[in-house]
């Protein structure tokens with residue numbers, strides 16, 4: 034069994050991981066250690082390399098270079114032993130069967146005992162056992178996938194955008210179910226591009242962009258990368274605005290072009306109050322950049 038410095042056993046150890054698809058460097062050198070019982074979000078925009086990384090953790094794709102161990106074994110061995118299991122974005126369900134029959138069928142493929150239909154209970158869809166899969170909503174089908182992933186009673190659960198296609202209410206209730214699983218001591222690693230999901234559920238967030246880790250830490254640390262706001266305003270008196278900005282903060286980054294001021298800062302509310310006291314300031318707007326834009330900024334800052 035691998036142990037890290039703190040003595041907690043390692044669930045997943047990733048070292049020097051890369052995966053290239055011809056010229057695309059989907060994963061470009063990832064190192065990470067996930068400890069038993071951790072809840073970790075892989076947060077990143079589309080195409081960041083989240084799915085490719087998780088596929089390698091599950092032994093579905095072979096790395097171009099680097100190594101992954103899961104509970105001290107290869108990913109494939111860990112999957113075969115039922116130690117790690119996943120809810121993936123892709124992968125079809127058997128649409129002509131009833132929900133309960135799908136569970137029975139998948140359970141019969143395991144050599145080791147499974148949770149059986151109790152998995153439906155855990156996933157909050159015991160009432161759907163007799164419904165045909167094709168008649169289940171997108172969110173219900175995601176829950177069925179979740180139930181199937183619970184079948185071998187795995188120590189580690191990998192969820193690739195598990196709430197894709199769910200509305201806000203379904204999403205919230207899905208995460209409440211997951212909280213219960215986490216309290217049982219499972220290690221949970223999930224990919225998402227929703228900042229709110231990472232914030233609400235993960236103890237640790239690994240920010241990925243362009244196949245690399247940009248930041249890795251508790252959400253409070255990650256916030257510094259995502260809290261930036263963008264303020265724009267039409268201004269008539271450029272000199273007065275420049276003077277006010279100088280007093281507001283000496284290291285403010287801003288541009289003025291064609292009478293429009295653009296500022297990126299964390300304290301845009303304070304700045305707005307100052308600006309609205311100046312004659313000729315109008316059309317003031319504050320917006321939060323999309324996660325995509327925040328990532329582009331971060332990657333530009335971090336990559337030489």
Ligand SMILES: Nc1ncnc2c1ncn2[C@@H]1O[C@H](COP(=O)(O)OP(=O)(O)OP(=O)(O)O)[C@@H](O)[C@H]1O
Pocket residue numbers: 054057058059060077078079080081082083084085086226
């Ligand atoms: N089989 C493949 N062949 C070629 N390119 C691929 C393949 N799989 C992934 N890619 C590319 O690798 C990059 C990373 O993709 P990946 O699906 O891992 O990102 P992601 O972070 O999971 O994105 P999303 O949030 O959209 O699922 C993308 O540029 C993608 O187009």
